Amino acid sequence: MKATRNTAAKTAVLEVFEKSKTALSHTEIHKQLNDLCDRVTIYRILDRLINEDVIHKISNLDGTVKYAKCNHAHQRVHIHNHAHFSCENCHEITCLENVKPSYIMPHNYKVNEINFTLSGLCPNCLNSNI
């Protein structure tokens, strides 16, 4: 495994994640960093953070991709088997750490990873719609 370094850009990206309660797209991160570093650099930092298991990638029903900090609190071996909620109104994506699907697979499949995304209205938008 290659050694990874702590650079100004990487630290800044981590701070953005720290501040955010919801998952972020590459574009959202880029805007928040305000040209502190190049667009390409952010892609590379995101790749590295995924490899380091610091963040995880979420792909939404509409094809958009977002990233969120991992919550390692209770797991040694880290599997992202929690659900995500994607609001159709405000387009925010949040992790539902406690929602875990149960399911029965046919044998002869080997499951390595699961992606469980629910979409609809989040509590905020549900309230303001009444």
Place this chain on the structure above:
Amino acid sequence: MKATRNTAAKTAVLEVFEKSKTALSHTEIHKQLNDLCDRVTIYRILDRLINEDVIHKISNLDGTVKYAKCNHAHQRVHIHNHAHFSCENCHEITCLENVKPSYIMPHNYKVNEINFTLSGLCPNCLNSNI
């Protein structure tokens, strides 16, 4: 609701879906149609078919988007709550019509749609890996 028409391009796209056992990307459809129609037209046909509930959209963990025919056999009200399997080796996506997750949501969320994708090795690739 607008009236929709049966055009040569739409019919051709439907035939491609009919022949395929797995979900298809826009690019895959485009190649199979062999310049029968424009790239943009395919995007528009896919949009229409989704609105008509003839196909559904599947977005994969890696951010790729595919489409598959809906199987309406048993449902009046059509909800795509079945799972999809995405093979990490051959990148084929198949519908697992019978795999339905059960889960418990926090109240104050309104769930309209779910996207449940499992990835790993499909039966084909699992066998050839032994």
Place this chain on the structure above:
DNA sequence: TTATCAATTGCAACATTGTTGCGTTTAATT
């Protein structure tokens, strides 16, 4: 059958998202 008209298409142009190569800079180590 023909006229009508909105749905559909093709084309061109553009926007967004993600990738790659390469020379330069920089963090961590000796």
Place this chain on the structure above:
DNA sequence: AATTAAACGCAACAATGTTGCAATTGATAA
């Protein structure tokens, strides 16, 4: 302080998806 590989910026490119508009065409009614 010297070393060196990781990380960076820049430029160029590829893939994917969108929009506007004029031309075409499928479905309907006359």
